Amino acid sequence: MLIVLVASATPTVAANQVADCQKCHANPNLARLDSSGQAISLYVDTSKYAASAHSGLECVACHMDLAQITQLPHLPQLRPVDCISCHIAEGQEFAISTHWRLASGAHPEKMGCATCHGSHDILSPQNPNSTTHRTHLAILCLSCHEDERDTVSVRAEVKAYKNSVHGRLALTQGDTSAAQCVDCHGSHRILPTDNPNSSTNKPHIPETCGRCHAAVLADYRGSIHGKAIASGVMDAPVCTDCHGEHTIEMPQLAGSSVSAEHIPETCGRCHENVQLTEKYGLAAKRFSTYADSYHGLANQYGKTVVANCASCHGYHQILAPTDPASTVHPNNLAATCGKCHPNAGENFAKGKMHVQATVENSPGVFFVRRFYYIFISALMVLFIAYIIIEYTGFAKRRRNRRGA
Amino acid sequence: MPQWIQRFTLSQRIQHILLFLSLLVLALTGLSLMFHDTALGQFMIRLEGGLEARGRIHRWSAVVLIAVAIYHHFSILFAVRGQKLVRDFMLQRADLKKVIQSLKYISGKREQHPDWGKFSLFQKLQYFGVILGVATMIFTGLILWIGPAAIGLVPKWLVDMTLLVHGREGLLIFLILLFWHLYNVHLAPGNFPMNMSWITGRITADECRELYPGEYRRLLETGEIKE
Numbered sequence: 001m002l003i004v005l006v007a008s009a010t011p012t013v014a015a016n017q018v019a020d021c022q023k024c025h026a027n028p029n030l031a032r033l034d035s036s037g038q039a040i041s042l043y044v045d046t047s048k049y050a051a052s053a054h055s056g057l058e059c060v061a062c063h064m065d066l067a068q069i070t071q072l073p074h075l076p077q078l079r080p081v082d083c084i085s086c087h088i089a090e091g092q093e094f095a096i097s098t099h100w101r102l103a104s105g106a107h108p109e110k111m112g113c114a115t116c117h118g119s120h121d122i123l124s125p126q127n128p129n130s131t132t133h134r135t136h137l138a139i140l141c142l143s144c145h146e147d148e149r150d151t152v153s154v155r156a157e158v159k160a161y162k163n164s165v166h167g168r169l170a171l172t173q174g175d176t177s178a179a180q181c182v183d184c185h186g187s188h189r190i191l192p193t194d195n196p197n198s199s200t201n202k203p204h205i206p207e208t209c210g211r212c213h214a215a216v217l218a219d220y221r222g223s224i225h226g227k228a229i230a231s232g233v234m235d236a237p238v239c240t241d242c243h244g245e246h247t248i249e250m251p252q253l254a255g256s257s258v259s260a261e262h263i264p265e266t267c268g269r270c271h272e273n274v275q276l277t278e279k280y281g282l283a284a285k286r287f288s289t290y291a292d293s294y295h296g297l298a299n300q301y302g303k304t305v306v307a308n309c310a311s312c313h314g315y316h317q318i319l320a321p322t323d324p325a326s327t328v329h330p331n332n333l334a335a336t337c338g339k340c341h342p343n344a345g346e347n348f349a350k351g352k353m354h355v356q357a358t359v360e361n362s363p364g365v366f367f368v369r370r371f372y373y374i375f376i377s378a379l380m381v382l383f384i385a386y387i388i389i390e391y392t393g394f395a396k397r398r399r400n401r402r403g404a
Numbered sequence: 405m406p407q408w409i410q411r412f413t414l415s416q417r418i419q420h421i422l423l424f425l426s427l428l429v430l431a432l433t434g435l436s437l438m439f440h441d442t443a444l445g446q447f448m449i450r451l452e453g454g455l456e457a458r459g460r461i462h463r464w465s466a467v468v469l470i471a472v473a474i475y476h477h478f479s480i481l482f483a484v485r486g487q488k489l490v491r492d493f494m495l496q497r498a499d500l501k502k503v504i505q506s507l508k509y510i511s512g513k514r515e516q517h518p519d520w521g522k523f524s525l526f527q528k529l530q531y532f533g534v535i536l537g538v539a540t541m542i543f544t545g546l547i548l549w550i551g552p553a554a555i556g557l558v559p560k561w562l563v564d565m566t567l568l569v570h571g572r573e574g575l576l577i578f579l580i581l582l583f584w585h586l587y588n589v590h591l592a593p594g595n596f597p598m599n600m601s602w603i604t605g606r607i608t609a610d611e612c613r614e615l616y617p618g619e620y621r622r623l624l625e626t627g628e629i630k631e
Contacts, residue, residue, distance in 0.1 A: 288441075291441070292441070294551075297437075297440060297455065298455065300440075301449075301454065301455040301456075303455075341556070343553065343556030344556055345556055347556070347557075347558070347559050348556065348558075348559060348560055349559075349560065350559035350560060350561060351559050351560025351561035351562075351563070351564060352560070352561065352564070353560070362561070362564070364561065364565055365561070365564055365565060365568055368565060368568055368569060368572070369568060369572070372572035372573075372575075372576065375576070376572070376575065376576050376579060379576070379579070379580065380579060380583060383580075383583040383584050383587070384583070386510070387583075387587060387591075389507075389510055389511050390510040390511075390592060390593065391593065392511070392512065393509070393510045393511040393512030393513075394510075394512070394593040395512070396511075396512030397512050397515065400512075400515075
């Protein structure tokens with residue numbers, strides 16, 4: 001049963017020590033009614049508080065408005081605890097975050113420091129039992145973001161994350177170095193991706209991933225894609241454009257967007273895109289011309305040993321073919337092809353690789369193709385004409401014979 | 405009892421059967437690859453046991469085709485009846501005039517076929533067309549067969565060109581056989597459901613007199629047939 005506090009209880013001296021407060025608050029049934037008549041527990045577990053990160057502090061260190069009280073029980077309505085008065089740096093970060101809007105707005109009960117960190121039982125993130133310890137962090141975020149009732153539910157992303165390489169390592173294998181929500185999105189200063197200051201905003205993604213994948217970031221920054229992003233060309237890909245975000249998977253696994261099976265489509269999303277190839281003057285139809293080649297065809301039929309885009313062009317360090325350092329620069333082609341075809345000499349490189357044949361770039365192929373097209377078409381027209389003439393002639397002769 | 409005229413030897417009929425069976429399989433396996441980006445092409449590739457099995461079937465059929473081609477060339481060079489076959493196929497100046505007459509016949513402006521010898525000009529052209537087409541296919545096909553090894557020997561553009569010619573020439577041959585040869589031997593007036601001479605190797609003297617009057621006269625003169 002509940003003990004509802006009434007104002008006429010016995011007055012005593014000021015309560016300055018935890019023990020004083022716990023005279024009442026150690027009672028598990030202690031509660032008050034809010035304006036809608038709902039019971040709100042006022043119970044504080046003494047042993048949990050003693051084990052918490054704040055155990056050395058008195059209650060009034062946080063519940064500062066109780067420092068001045070002269071009689072007990074005190075007024076039921078206290079000011080909210082102001083964590084930032086001590087945790088100033090975190091407070092500054094939190095104040096620009098998207099969670100702050102909820103905490104400071106209409107639903108402070110849904111989102112505040114305590115939502116993630118807990119209150120009287122608060123533990124340091126280094127403590128393995130803490131809700132914010134790396135072993136529990138993902139589950140902590142999911143406790144809201146996987147909730148169907150949540151207006152900002154990102155269930156699809158969460159589900160994808162759980163199946164991703166990061167999610168599997170973090171959640172099922174307990175690998176604390178694997179990326180969790182906060183590693184990419186930030187913790188206190190979390191911002192929506194469309195905010196230019198967000199760590200998941202497109203131009204910031206390479207740094208964000210690079211915090212763990214430093215060597216890859218260095219390679220990427222030197223690549224044509226990395227340079228384009230650095231110079232503000234936002235159509236160029238960052239990590240997530242090829243690898244996916246929450247769906248990210250190891251390239252060795254077939255399901256990955258950058259697996260040998262899927263790389264051609266992944267690169268093709270841009271390099272087959274007419275708008276992009278025209279806008280930046282790139283060679284058109286890079287995917288379909290590849291798909292039509294020996295390599296492309298074998299790849300489609302599951303022979304992952306054949307060359308895909310990355311086999312020849314590289315991936316993070318990819319460079320324009322006109323760059324002398326590029327693996328597909330004419331001077332380096334013999335070596336690049338030679339990785340799989342040891343007998344491919346300089347001679348072999350004399351030709352075009354997966355281009356759309358036009359008069360300018362491949363006149364030979366273009367004219368031979370045109371010749372067969374015209375020749376076959378003309379022949380078919382002649383054959384069909386012949387068949388029609390033969391049958392009308394046949395009918396005519398028969399009529400003549402009957403008439404005769 | 406009609407008088408029969410032997411038109412094709414047993415060897416020639418067997419060559420023809422091996423030729424068209426191999427060409428049929430080559431066309432199906434080749435065209436399915438050429439049209440691999442269509443649903444029908446993909447269905448055909450599955451039917452042929454996948455991409456690699458398709459390739460193996462294609463190359464084994466090519467072996468049959470090459471064997472027939474080699475055999476045929478030996479026979480027309482060294483065998484008496486083979487040499488006669490080539491003589492019958494040789495183009496003659498008089499054929500040109502007969503083409504006009506033939507066109508008049510098929511369009512109904514003439515009652516008789518022109519005075520063809522054993523083969524009409526259309527048949528002669530078809531014969532040399534097959535020789536030329538098969539030679540092209542075998543030559544380009546062998547380059548592609550060498551495949552990865554070929555890229556060490558020839559420049560990439562030549563491999564591209566070879567592949568292009570192999571595909572387009574194959575399509576051309578397939579369409580000629582479909583719209584010309586199969587039409588003529590199955591659907592042309594008087595040949596439905598089919599001209600049996602590819603199996604029996606013979607035609608009646610009456611057919612010969614109507615279709616190949618020159619040949620008929622020659623056979624009368626040599627006494628091989630009677631009036």
